[in-house]
Amino acid sequence: MDVTILLQQFINALSLGSLYGLIAIGYTMVYGILRLINFAHGDIMMMGCFFAFYGIFMFSLSWWASFVIAIVLTAVLGIMIDRGAYRPVRNAPRISALITAIGVSFLLENVGLVVFGGRPKGFPRPEFLGTIHELWGVRFLGLLIWTPLVTLLLLAFILFVVYRTRVGRAMRCISFDMETTRLMGVDVNRIVAITFAIGSAVAAAGGILWAMKYPQINPLMGIIPGLKAFVAAVLGGIGNVTGAMAGGLLLGFAEIFLVAINPDLAGYRDAIAFAILILILLFRPSGLMGEKLPE
Amino acid sequence: MDPHHKRNQLLSLAGMCAIVLFLLYAQTYGTSYDVRILNNCALFIILAVSYNLINGVTGQFSLEPNAFVAIGAYTSALLTLTPMEKEISFIIEPIIWPLSVIHIPFIFSLIAEGVVTAIFGFIMGFPVFRVRGDYLAIVTLGFGEVVRVVANNAQTVTNGPLGLKGLAPYTNLWWSWGFAIFTVFMISRLVKSSYGRALKAVKYDESAAEAVGINTFWHKMLAFTCSAFFEGVGGGLLAHLITTISPTLFTFFLTFNLLIMIVMGGLGSITGSIIAAVFVTWGSEVLRFVEEPMHLGFIDIPPVPGMRMVIFSLILIFLMIFARNGIMGTREFTWNGVIDWIQKYVKPAGKGT
Numbered sequence: 001m002d003v004t005i006l007l008q009q010f011i012n013a014l015s016l017g018s019l020y021g022l023i024a025i026g027y028t029m030v031y032g033i034l035r036l037i038n039f040a041h042g043d044i045m046m047m048g049c050f051f052a053f054y055g056i057f058m059f060s061l062s063w064w065a066s067f068v069i070a071i072v073l074t075a076v077l078g079i080m081i082d083r084g085a086y087r088p089v090r091n092a093p094r095i096s097a098l099i100t101a102i103g104v105s106f107l108l109e110n111v112g113l114v115v116f117g118g119r120p121k122g123f124p125r126p127e128f129l130g131t132i133h134e135l136w137g138v139r140f141l142g143l144l145i146w147t148p149l150v151t152l153l154l155l156a157f158i159l160f161v162v163y164r165t166r167v168g169r170a171m172r173c174i175s176f177d178m179e180t181t182r183l184m185g186v187d188v189n190r191i192v193a194i195t196f197a198i199g200s201a202v203a204a205a206g207g208i209l210w211a212m213k214y215p216q217i218n219p220l221m222g223i224i225p226g227l228k229a230f231v232a233a234v235l236g237g238i239g240n241v242t243g244a245m246a247g248g249l250l251l252g253f254a255e256i257f258l259v260a261i262n263p264d265l266a267g268y269r270d271a272i273a274f275a276i277l278i279l280i281l282l283f284r285p286s287g288l289m290g291e292k293l294p295e
Numbered sequence: 296m297d298p299h300h301k302r303n304q305l306l307s308l309a310g311m312c313a314i315v316l317f318l319l320y321a322q323t324y325g326t327s328y329d330v331r332i333l334n335n336c337a338l339f340i341i342l343a344v345s346y347n348l349i350n351g352v353t354g355q356f357s358l359e360p361n362a363f364v365a366i367g368a369y370t371s372a373l374l375t376l377t378p379m380e381k382e383i384s385f386i387i388e389p390i391i392w393p394l395s396v397i398h399i400p401f402i403f404s405l406i407a408e409g410v411v412t413a414i415f416g417f418i419m420g421f422p423v424f425r426v427r428g429d430y431l432a433i434v435t436l437g438f439g440e441v442v443r444v445v446a447n448n449a450q451t452v453t454n455g456p457l458g459l460k461g462l463a464p465y466t467n468l469w470w471s472w473g474f475a476i477f478t479v480f481m482i483s484r485l486v487k488s489s490y491g492r493a494l495k496a497v498k499y500d501e502s503a504a505e506a507v508g509i510n511t512f513w514h515k516m517l518a519f520t521c522s523a524f525f526e527g528v529g530g531g532l533l534a535h536l537i538t539t540i541s542p543t544l545f546t547f548f549l550t551f552n553l554l555i556m557i558v559m560g561g562l563g564s565i566t567g568s569i570i571a572a573v574f575v576t577w578g579s580e581v582l583r584f585v586e587e588p589m590h591l592g593f594i595d596i597p598p599v600p601g602m603r604m605v606i607f608s609l610i611l612i613f614l615m616i617f618a619r620n621g622i623m624g625t626r627e628f629t630w631n632g633v634i635d636w637i638q639k640y641v642k643p644a645g646k647g648t
Binding site for chain 1: 356422425426428429430432433434436437438440441444445447448547551554558599600601602604605607608609611612615616619
């Protein structure tokens with residue numbers, strides 16, 4: 001492989017990996033606090049894309065206004081899902097919560113199919129993200145450079161929230177011991193709602209970047225990125241925000257480079273993530289940066 | 296021993312006769328639509344009851360039945376298609392050697408696909424049961440996806456996205472219901488045996504089960520492999536019912552349907568799974584009206600395809616929030632129970648007290 005192609009693939013992998021990482025952050029935050037795999041996370045991301053799409057085409061908003069509104073609406077959706085579906089089963093067996101999450105995921109997908117229709121819709125790209133740059137013979141979309149930058153910014157914001165604010169401290173306490181945290185006078189439900197809001201907002205941002213990368217959206221688009229992002233979260237050690245980002249990048253690089261080295265694998269790309277998941281659970285179940293696997 | 300053993304056996308026999316008579320009636324007087332729904336009911340009974348063995352009885356929440364059904368369906372299709380038909384189907388790349396010449400009768404293919412799926416389940420069990428809880432769910436879901444991706448890409452075996460067409464429609468009411476009854480019989484025997492009690496122990500407390508000397512790993516493997524066997528045969532019957540299979544048939548959607556059934560019936564209850572399988576299959580036909588255009592006085596509602604799945608998703612969420620035990624909880628149907636119930640409600644009225 002010559003250097004140009006290597007660089008080209010590197011940029012592709014970096015942007016794909018940071019998208020996985022962005023979506024994985026939401027998974028890892030919710031799991032860290034509630035020990036719940038939010039199956040609907042990928043579909044929340046899908047809803048974010050549709051909010052942005054309709055913002056632009058139905059209400060003729062400018063793209064940045066539409067993106068901001070979509071992110072806010074998705075955060076609200078995340079809170080509503082937590083309030084309506086997850087809070088009632090919070091004290092039920094974990095499996096009940098998991099089944100509820102699967103139900104929510106299917107609900108969002110099918111509501112999407114009914115309301116938005118199943119036909120894929122073209123997603124617009126702002127000018128400056130759609131231009132093609134050339135550097136040392138490597139050609140790439142502006143988007144591919146902006147994606148990692150936006151990701152870095154959001155990661156920094158979330159790390160700040162989790163490790164430098166009172167809310168973040170409460171989040172870490174809840175993931176350590178919910179009952180005791182409640183006894184200390186922390187409003188657990190409020191903190192969980194905030195977690196869902198942040199996770200969903202970041203998912204919406206990731207989803208919008210995703211939609212601009214493959215410029216089309218449909219109601220089932222969230223399934224595969226959602227599952228892969230979960231793998232990324234496990235890979236990085238679930239519950240660990242930095243780990244989720246690292247896992248996402250690793251997964252992105254593994255996918256792009258395995259296919260680049262052996263193009264015959266192209267059709268099996270979606271299976272790579274699960275093969276990695278199975279291997280990681282077999283040999284290092286706590287993930288790369290995680291501590292102990294919770295039972 | 297149960298003093299009413301003989302009576303219960305007679306009642307079971309009578310029940311079986313009633314089913315046979317009903318099927319005979321449906322076969323002769325029912326429309327092909329009725330027969331199709333009955334076939335679907337039987338298939339979903341097979342799939343739901345065997346899925347319930349691992350999820351409900353053993354309490355290992357897994358999400359892989361679409362993988363097992365896919366393997367069963369592909370195995371049976373590849374075994375029953377004639378070499379000629381295969382040559383016509385595989386237009387992009389020819390089928391690999393041993394499969395291209397094998398052609399066996401339907402009944403042997405049913406056994407073969409059960410065995411193949413069971414072997415696959417057995418192998419898959421080793422990595423899968425290294426983990427528990429949510430991780431188990433995700434890993435098994437991952438296996439389901441991997442099987443689908445492989446089915447999509449292994450052109451020389453599965454014919455890729457084109458799928459396999461023109462299977463002989465062998466599955467009729469007798470095959471499907473016959474095998475449904477066999478599945479229910481075998482799995483309820485298994486659940487009632489000492490193995491079954493061990494499986495329940497694993498469900499309620501794995502550490503305690505281990506402490507009393509149950510090898511939890513091998514018991515989970517037993518349940519998983521059995522479940523795989525029956526799902527594989529169910530897959531084969533499904534393939535020969537709809538006569539065309541392609542990877543899109545075996546997505547997570549299939550697992551979701553089965554999940555609704557076992558949750559609605561009550562995780563761990565075979566009776567519940569049967570009731571819910573019939574109810575959901577029949578109910579999704581009845582609910583077709585919600586997707587059709589409606590005229591409500593002045594308002595015309597356009598057709599909304601997909602509305603049924605919205606309803607089913609809502610049902611699943613509501614069940615989890617308000618009725619976690621489903622229809623039957625972990626209770627089972629027994630003749631003793633039925634007769635006690637009748638005596639309780641009928642006798643006092645007869646005595647006039």
